[in-house]
Amino acid sequence: MPRxxxxxxxxxxxxxxMLRRTDQTxxxxxxxxxxxxxxxxxxxxxxxxxxxxxxCDYLSGQAFSFVSNVDAYGAWPPIxxxxxxxxxxxALYEAFVRLLQGDIDTAVAxxxxxxxxxxxxxxxTIEMDPYYLTPLGADPWSLHxxxxxxxxxxxxxxxxxxxxxxxxxxxxxxxxxHAQVSGDYDVxxxxxxxxxxxPLRRHDLPPITDGCAAVVLARGxxxxxxxxxxxxxxxxxxxxxxxxxxxxxxxTSVSTTRAAKGAGLAAGPVEVAELxxxxxxxxxxxxxxxxxxxxxxxxxxxxxxxxxxxxxxxLIRMIEAAKQIxxxxxxxxxxxxxxxxxxxxxxxxxxxxDE
Amino acid sequence: xxxxxxxxxxxxxxxxxxxxxxxxxxxxxxxxxxxxxGVKVGxxxxxxxxxxxxxxxxxxxxxxxxxxxxxxxxxxxxxPEPTHLHPLAHPFAFAFVLLDGADTPMFHAVNxxxxxxxxxxxxxxxxxxxxxxxxIDDLEAFVPATDDGPSDGAGEPWVAPAELSVDHMxxxxxxxxxDNSAPATLIWMQALLDGKLLGQTCPxxxxxxxxxxxxxxxxxxxxxxxxxxxxxxxGVVTNFTIITPTPYPGQxxxxxxxxxSILLEGTDAVLNQQTVLxxxxxxxxxxxxxxxxxxxxxxxxxxxxGNRGWGVGGDCxxxxxxxxxxxxxxxxxxxxxx
Numbered sequence: 001m002p003r004x005x006x007x008x009x010x011x012x013x014x015x016x017x018m019l020r021r022t023d024q025t026x027x028x029x030x031x032x033x034x035x036x037x038x039x040x041x042x043x044x045x046x047x048x049x050x051x052x053x054x055x056c057d058y059l060s061g062q063a064f065s066f067v068s069n070v071d072a073y074g075a076w077p078p079i080x081x082x083x084x085x086x087x088x089x090x091a092l093y094e095a096f097v098r099l100l101q102g103d104i105d106t107a108v109a110x111x112x113x114x115x116x117x118x119x120x121x122x123x124x125t126i127e128m129d130p131y132y133l134t135p136l137g138a139d140p141w142s143l144h145x146x147x148x149x150x151x152x153x154x155x156x157x158x159x160x161x162x163x164x165x166x167x168x169x170x171x172x173x174x175x176x177x178h179a180q181v182s183g184d185y186d187v188x189x190x191x192x193x194x195x196x197x198x199p200l201r202r203h204d205l206p207p208i209t210d211g212c213a214a215v216v217l218a219r220g221x222x223x224x225x226x227x228x229x230x231x232x233x234x235x236x237x238x239x240x241x242x243x244x245x246x247x248x249x250x251x252t253s254v255s256t257t258r259a260a261k262g263a264g265l266a267a268g269p270v271e272v273a274e275l276x277x278x279x280x281x282x283x284x285x286x287x288x289x290x291x292x293x294x295x296x297x298x299x300x301x302x303x304x305x306x307x308x309x310x311x312x313x314x315l316i317r318m319i320e321a322a323k324q325i326x327x328x329x330x331x332x333x334x335x336x337x338x339x340x341x342x343x344x345x346x347x348x349x350x351x352x353x354d355e
Numbered sequence: 356x357x358x359x360x361x362x363x364x365x366x367x368x369x370x371x372x373x374x375x376x377x378x379x380x381x382x383x384x385x386x387x388x389x390x391x392x393g394v395k396v397g398x399x400x401x402x403x404x405x406x407x408x409x410x411x412x413x414x415x416x417x418x419x420x421x422x423x424x425x426x427x428x429x430x431x432x433x434x435p436e437p438t439h440l441h442p443l444a445h446p447f448a449f450a451f452v453l454l455d456g457a458d459t460p461m462f463h464a465v466n467x468x469x470x471x472x473x474x475x476x477x478x479x480x481x482x483x484x485x486x487x488x489x490x491i492d493d494l495e496a497f498v499p500a501t502d503d504g505p506s507d508g509a510g511e512p513w514v515a516p517a518e519l520s521v522d523h524m525x526x527x528x529x530x531x532x533x534d535n536s537a538p539a540t541l542i543w544m545q546a547l548l549d550g551k552l553l554g555q556t557c558p559x560x561x562x563x564x565x566x567x568x569x570x571x572x573x574x575x576x577x578x579x580x581x582x583x584x585x586x587x588x589x590g591v592v593t594n595f596t597i598i599t600p601t602p603y604p605g606q607x608x609x610x611x612x613x614x615x616s617i618l619l620e621g622t623d624a625v626l627n628q629q630t631v632l633x634x635x636x637x638x639x640x641x642x643x644x645x646x647x648x649x650x651x652x653x654x655x656x657x658x659x660x661g662n663r664g665w666g667v668g669g670d671c672x673x674x675x676x677x678x679x680x681x682x683x684x685x686x687x688x689x690x691x692x693x
Contacts, residue, residue: 023535023538122438122529122530130371136463136491149430149431150451242409244405246451247459
């Protein structure tokens, strides 16, 4: 299908090293990544029509860190700038919508998280429902273990299925220069590991990662000027379920199914799906909710189990799905981001290359 | 002499008082009476109750019914090493408990001796704390039910009293962060300990940033040790405010005090939030020449210096005192607040 001036594509990107502990601030993590993404599209900062970043003050523990982070854009003369307290893929969504207004033709979206400053077991407990969950210390390990057991009890998966997907993701991550965790693992050895919260084992958790990613979006003809094979975002949708996990069927993801429908997944097969499944077993729930078959390769990057810079992990899924089109000649790919406990919120984007 | 600080621990605490409203307040008031309730929404009973129907956001109303006290475990996990946030200090289970008469489960702890005592489908009942204040953790934990029978009273209407006995809750947010000092921050710390001011000059635009921040925020390029410059510890006041202390936790000032911006001599770098010494606050003015008063080397430390707030002098700079030179014309400086 010929592209129009209201079609929007990913035309450039950059990803920082994925580290357990950086000695840099979020701003300094962002600086080379934003510059790298802009350069990869053959642009300079003054060419960019709109910038938007995703980060969370609570991760680094710095009030208004998102304001400091604007320094990474070189915001003088004044720029058009926005921020979401969410993953950078939601920032990309805002940039996408902004570009649809038609008055600008380029935008940058970034996500950054200095996760090593805080302790996830206390931080995400504070983020839960303040009346019914936080006073009980409902930590992410426990909530996700409950979801994992519900999945096992439903008969849709076994612990071996999950260990196999952990081994597959870690093996895939060997080819990913941005992986923090990778290598060859024996499924039986994985299954022999202790539980940290039955049935969750340590290898079912994402690593703690400091990292950043940025993309450049372009609209219409501009995309062809900046990229030989743009990754067109032909559909993008974001759906949210009730915040209390007790109100949901945790063995499926209705919001993922609906977001996929909104993004137009059904219009054709996808060759590669980059799914944001920070807890291993969630990949199975997502794949089923998306209706992905054996002809779709899932997470050739190793996914969030390879590196999980919260606030950038979803944007990296978007980049990995775009790379499959821009660099590997794939025709149609899917990128997914989740947010909130037990797959509460889900964003699905469909990316396409030209025939 | 003190050393640079490579890692700093800081604790973020917010004491919140939350009002509960007609629905969560009703649940909390019932808890204090050792009663569990849900709200009837359409043909479902949602427990704990919500003010809205999670299916469509419609007002859930206040058609409350008693649920439990017994229930059935629908999924569970074992917590082998509880943290200070958990309701029990010894290993326990977290579970979804579907209370008798409810259609949605409730998240809570189950207190049993061992992981081997847990299974999906097990029947449990609440164990209440002796002292209750209307919080979800008034219910200390569920324990295995003493008999196999159904709950008494489950599904019966529960009418909220005209005046709820519990209408708010205290909730302390308490988070600890361990930040590490960025390379530019370490350079600034060492300079302060050495009793000098350092900046970084951008090779593109020529602006000097004091203290070093590792980047030029105009040109968006990285700056490193090759861009370091020493800048004078003398300057001119460009702006100021007189702060009348109001009592708040942690406030140590009792008398009105000055915070001012200082344009360092021969540079375009402004230090903000600086203290003026040796003259009354009322005599501070734009155009005043000042010089830095350094603490003696043995008294200097950079414990308060971190990646936040460039130009913070820690306990190395005591403040700035007038040099006695004639004032500069104020109109030349008022544009240099930052």
